[in-house]
Amino acid sequence: MPVLPELKSLLFLTSIFLLNFMSRIIFGPLMPTIETDFGIDHVYAGSFFLIISLGYFISLIGSGFISCRISHRNTIIISAIGVGGVLMGISLSNNLWQICLSLLFLGLAAGLYLPSGIATLTELVSHEHWGKAIAVHELAPNISFVITPLVAEILLRYLPWKGVLMVIGGISILAGILFALTGRGGRFYGEAPNLLLLKDLFTMPVFWIMVILFSLGISGSLGIYTMLPLFLVVEHGMDRSWANTLIALSRISGIIMSLLSGFINDRFGPKRTLIGVFLITGCFSILLGIISGRWVPFFVFLQPLFAVCFFPPGFAALSSLTPPSSRNVAVSLTVPAAFVIGGGAVPAWIGLSGDLLSFSFGIFSVGIMILSGVLFAYHIKLGRLK
Template identity: 45%
Template sequence: MSQTVVNSRQGLPFRAALPMLCFLTLAFWLGFLARILMGPLMVPITRDLAASNTEAGGFVLLVGLGATVGLLSSGFISRFLTHRLTISLALLGMGVGALLSGTADTLFAFQASLFAMGAGAGLYLPSAISVITSLTRRADWGKALSVHEAAPNVAFIVAPLFAEFMVETHDWRSAFTVLGAASLVAGALFALRGPGKGERGEAPSPSLLADIVRRPVFWIMSLLFGIAVGATLGPYTMLPLYLVEERGMSREAANMLLAVSRVSGVFMSFVGGMCADRFGPRRTIVVYLALAGLFTMLLGLTEGVWLTAAVLLQPLVSTTFFPAGFSMISRGMPFQARGVAVGFITPMGALIGSGAIPLGLGWCGDHIGFGAGFVMQGALMLVCLLAAWRLPRRDVEE
């Protein structure tokens, strides 16, 4: 089967590629908003479905499991459909999952819809990263990826505000219904006008997989992606329950603080991309782990104004990892292996970061307190500095 690929060294300058980057970013934003919306809606969802804190953490795990299925199958699908149609299919899948979430009337039905939504989301990322790194010059990868990473950071701000608006005017189910419909429209538009036409993914052949897994960067980045996803999604999904149940804050105040805390992420994503270009992804990741680990621990160790400060500071650095992380994968893997590497690294990250960590925090909330969970999560990030030091210092294609 033929494969159309643009050589990464001959990609477009950043400004020339920006319109298509914005189109991809819009698609990412819609899909990510649908995935994280349950965080600020967690209080009414758990009350309506009579779910425990552990089951609430399990909601995030199910999205992660679905994403793992989507990620692992993305190479096969993008090889058959092209990257453009794979991204379109991902948006359509997330839209259907969100619509099902809005109509679920039992705990099991809601859990099944989250798995479906995660499966759609999992298809998106490998194709998107492949399109971005073929669309832009290598020297601009950090900036291009930081534009793309603005999508989840804006979604983190919009989600609590949108959730509060929908709960006050309608109910939590309507929020999923609106986003599901928007994702379906975006999927149809992307199939017609999105980038990646004619570009096909690489199915994970045994020889290609063997080349990927023999590289230490694969295993290190799998771990670090899990830790980074957990640092972003873990506190975000569990903070409303933590602030309401253990710190006596109202749901409205908790969601407003959650929204304000994510404003910095929009700008820090670009800072992370520029740091990856200027200082290298390895150094950027090391600094990220040190600062994010410290601020995550402070979530569980502080109260009052200091807790508010910690809630604001933790997202300030938690978003800086991803431009550097994707740049590290792209630099540490041959061109033909990048999409497959992302397709295998990110599911491990999803299982750890959007599965095990939120589930663990939920268990802590039921048994020893959310605060203790945040302290242990931050300490784990500091331990992972040992792994980050072993990341390669040179580009694999130099």
């Protein structure tokens, strides 16, 4: 494992990443309260995540233009303080237009972190520990899935939902300031994106296939997750506190399963692993949209169990399908593009379904969509470009 100074720096960056991710999903457990407060419909609530994902997509693509001028270190600082500042700004907003505009800036601020965070991490940690260091860093999203509903519910006992955002925003600003004062690494500059390489990548059919696969993978985890509180509270009559607690507990297994999926991928290969992930996740998502009564909590636990297993085989397939010259760019573009669909459009669709028909139909239809990933995964030819 990394030595103590490296480990401290790694945990510091992982904490900033956790706050970064939490800032983007905190609106899920807060959404029943926000809907009541503003009297908005479900599709408007779902569009919150679409707006955040659009800002995230733009920022992640353009982050190189920032880091090439102010260094990775300063980019991380700006991202952490910016995320906190926007959350505090939302807590002071009095109308929906201000909130929606702030959500776009939240995505813009959050998207700056990841490229600079990874670059700083690989500078601080010796090469032989890169795999373990990145694995620790990538635990932040799964841990965030678990603790965000719990943090929201605990704070909601004492504060309004705007107060919850104020607290998380303040912690993010503090983390940015502490990194500026004591954080190590990142004192070098990034590279601006190669526009010619981007053009070549966008003309590759395999790139768009991987965007579809990653969109379906993110739909099964983040897309459904963000709308589960509304689904459980509005459609199944659960108490908000119990719904958020149930969702948090259901995500604990993801921390272990995401690590286990790496071993499964090495044993069976990315293609067969992806087929299995889409088949099982799609079926469980469909059943979550169909069942009712005492079976609901059971499938709330089952649905994300294999959804989190997508990413190790997904990245392995992406690495095999793209040439070395464009591999890093392919990764940096595939994920944010898929995030717009899986983490933005899918929650908006579930919200729209909740208004027009039912949340159950929305989740059912997303399950059908995820199940179609079996066909896309079956037809990819690893190691061969077309």
